[in-house]
Amino acid sequence: MSSTIRFDGISSGLDTTSIINALLTSYQQPITQLQQQQSQIQTQQSIWQELGNRLNSLLSTTQSLLQRATVIGYTVQPSDSTPPFTATAGPSATPGTYSILINQLATSTVARSSGPMAADIDPTALLKNDAFRTAVTAGTFTINGVSISVNPNTDTLNDVINRINSSGAGVTASLVTVDGRSRLALTATTPGGPIQLGSGGDTSNFLSATSLLAAPRSGDTITGTRSLVAVRTDLPLAQASFATPITSPGTLTINGVQIAYDPTSDTLGTIINKINASTANVIASYDTQTDRLTLTSRTTGSQQISLSDTGNLLAALNINPSAQQLGQNAVYSLDGGTTWQYSTSNTINDAIPGVSLTLTRTTSTPYTFSIAPNADNAVAAVKQFVDQFNSVLSYLDQQTAYNADTKQAGPLLGDSGALMLEATLRRLVTSPATNVSGPFKSLADIGISFGPVGSAVGTTNQLQLDESKLRAALATNPNAVFELFGATSRATLSTPGDIANAYGSPTGITASGHYVITSDGAGHFTAQFYDASNTLRSTRTETLAPGATSSTLIPGMIVTAASSFTGAQSQITVNYQSGVFSSLAQYLQSTVGPSGMIATRGDSYQQQLRDINDQILVYQDRLNQRREQLIQQFAQLEALLAEMMQQSAQLGMQIPSFLGAGQAASSSNASGS
Template sequence: MSRITFGGLSSGLDTNALINGLLEVERQPIVQKEQRIKTLEQVKDAWRDINMRLRNLRSTVQELCNKENFLSKQAASTNTAHVQATADTTAENATYEVRVNKLATNHTVAMKSALGKSITEPLELAGKFTLNGVEIEVESTDSLTDLQNKINNSGAGVEASIVAGHLILKSGTSGAKGKMEMSHVSGQNVLESLGIYGSGGFYNETLAARDAELTINGISVTRSSNEIDDLVEGVTFTLYAEGGESTFIRISTATEKAVAAVSAFVEQYNSVNEFIREKLKKPDKNEVGGVGGIGLLQGDTTLMKIERTLRDLVHSPVSDYQKKYFSFASLGVTSIDRDGYLQFNAEKLINALEDDPEAVYDLFNFEINDEDGVGTGQFDGLGVRMDNYLKRLLVTGQDSMGRTMYPISVQQEQAIQRRIDELQRRIEIREERLLRYEERLIRQFTSLEKFISEMQSKGEDLARMITQLSNQQKQN
């Protein structure tokens, strides 16, 4: 709490300025501690930033362990109007010649003539019939719309619709096996009365049940569906039109995802590397705590270890991996300079993927086999190793003794906060001492002013006495 004092009334000295000057000298240790707290807060912010960048790096590393990014396949068609295809990761790179002779169709029948009345009026027909083995009962009050709904809700696997007064029935199953079966059961013959089915069969079969017929690489095949997934492992062919020239389907590795994944990793790694180097570098005298906090963590052994470990993980080959691609460098990821920044040659990765995508993926994430060559369910590789290391830095876990291990940034922030708390405690002690010192100075200067005032008063009394004596002598 500030005090109001009136200094120098007797002495003429600016005692307030003298006191403030003395207090300012005594306050320097507090100023230094406050500046240290400010720097430590910047260090905390730096560790939060490091944590965020490492988390982003881990996300890109996990994409390196994603099988879809390296083993995805793409299928290209020379005539998408006739045949298209999709491929999953199990498909082999190859080209297939496909010729569609016939498309598979869904059996479709219709009434031979329009109803002749509103589709909402009663049909005045009462009877039972079966459709694909499902019995359907028609009441005399049912309209054509009611019959449509009963068929659709029957579970017979038939889609009923009404077009221009015609009831149309379409099998839900394509191919010859999807041919609809109908029969009269009892009552009025509803199917015959509506002109759908009689003793001679279907009155108006608009589309016969037919299988797809095609040749693939010269081999004739027949399938019940136009979507065929059992001809080539991992490839699904979809037929759209028949006739015409052959369509060529080319299955190849979809390299775009892999290139994007590695590019993202290199970019984020360089971001982490640049930030760490900036914090560890020996700054110029005007850089510490300045823009970017250059040199804030100079000499920090924890951060130095992180930098060194990340660099080792990137540049060290997988020694126990017996394939042609055994390091980042073999996939086009190399250092630019001694500072550890990475560059990426995408063409080298693309060539490796076209050559052996499994080997490329396994470099990042391969299963460890036992002595008999059987998978153990444990995984290793560049991506796995880096992800495991980053996980230890970023995720709360337990050590071998069951103790909670917090993320490295949390550990650092907690340690820094303890130092800040201690500095604040010392500042409070100093502030209390400074307050007492100020009170003592005020008392001392007040006493001085009082003493001077008393001396001045005595001097004035003495002067009056001398004047009186002098006047008396003159009178005598």
């Protein structure tokens, strides 16, 4: 559109904007039609995007049913509500009744400080300079109602003890040694005498700083519950009050993992964090009550924790590498104690095939439990598949439907791709599996169908599940159900030759037959697949080094070349099989894949939208040009009308003077005559 400021017909009085818009209607029609077409394509594009999302969800649920663990399930059933273990059973478990006698649980090896790490209190030092667990504050504290003052800037611990003893409070204060470190004790001066500590008016924390305030009374004495001092975990190691000072950097090695430390910057807290964040496989913890560090192996069993130090950190921690409490192994029996089994872990995966047991307590008698089939996971997965499959069908039906009452057609009515997609999905879930050996040949055999034979018209549009029939099939032959779902081709290396080994399931073939792999003895291999009628179906070539493996010579299989080549021919026999969900998953993968129907439709719609947008720009440019032409023409008309109106006005002004002059001339002529 032009940016020129315009005014409707000032001179003519015409609504030129409306006139121009009306004249441009024919130019606007192609743009309007293209915009409508664009909107329709965008609608179809969004429909296919949503369809792709639903197909991806369907693929996910289908792939879940191709997992053996989903279809074949077992559960461990304890004989009471307090089993001595937790347990899970996998698809390879064997149903039956078992018992277990647990004589001993596995524990972890522990290396801990042999005593407190901090230096003991110095009762002759000023309180402010001593390494109390909690710094003593100035003020007063009360014993048996007697107020006693304390000032950490001027008092030593001996000063406070003497002040208590001379206060007349009825107690005697003294230092006692517990676990190698000093604690403060208060003893009643008379047997059975009171020892009442603290009051609401206390202004010093002395009683809590010495761990007396909440300590229990034993006879006539109350002793602090903790030593007066402890290592400071928040100060650098060199300032943390260790009994054995740490003065130089070093490297602590735990189970081969090196942890460097610097006493001027590292604290005990950072050392603990370094250990726990490392791969040393131990857990470091600090006990504030006992002022000890503990290293606990993350694994159980009797293995020792390997410890070494280039400095003296271990010595300061009071940890002797050779004095560890070794963990013990789990000891259990599956035959009532006749034969004992041992494990470094409480989680045992090899006692009963397909079952994982985690022992939680010992037992004095054998504990009985059973392993029974469990179809719940499989049924839930099938229900999810049925729901997602029906979601796709419902969406397709909705988008391709025609409503005769409203005369409204779905956006994909008559779309061949959508119709083919729906037909293929229905065909794949109703077709039998290929070459399966079990009793179940189709999904209908286990209760998955579009309804029983003879169902009323209109009731077979949705996939249905007969849950009781499915559960019965899973109970009687779960392996056959899994084969129906996920059977894949089986291949056997029948003639080794220059191929020494091959395993896997070949993909991309749809018939039984055999691969002939020829070798020229120099590492050049050609794999040719022949079907049962000996018709060549495919050929691939590849170069392999002696002993090398390949996953591309035969797609879906890993083949290993011999250690040396002789030019001998190899043969792989293929028994083609395909489960119902194997075929469905393959189709869905090709449909939603990078070059599948969903992607190509999206690319096509995107290209159409670009083309239409280019056309709209062309028509819009023509429209703008024509608009400018009309605006200029009407502007010229207005200018012409304005000029004519101006000339008319001037003539109008001159006419009276012309008329006056004429009248004067007439009067003069009359007088002369």
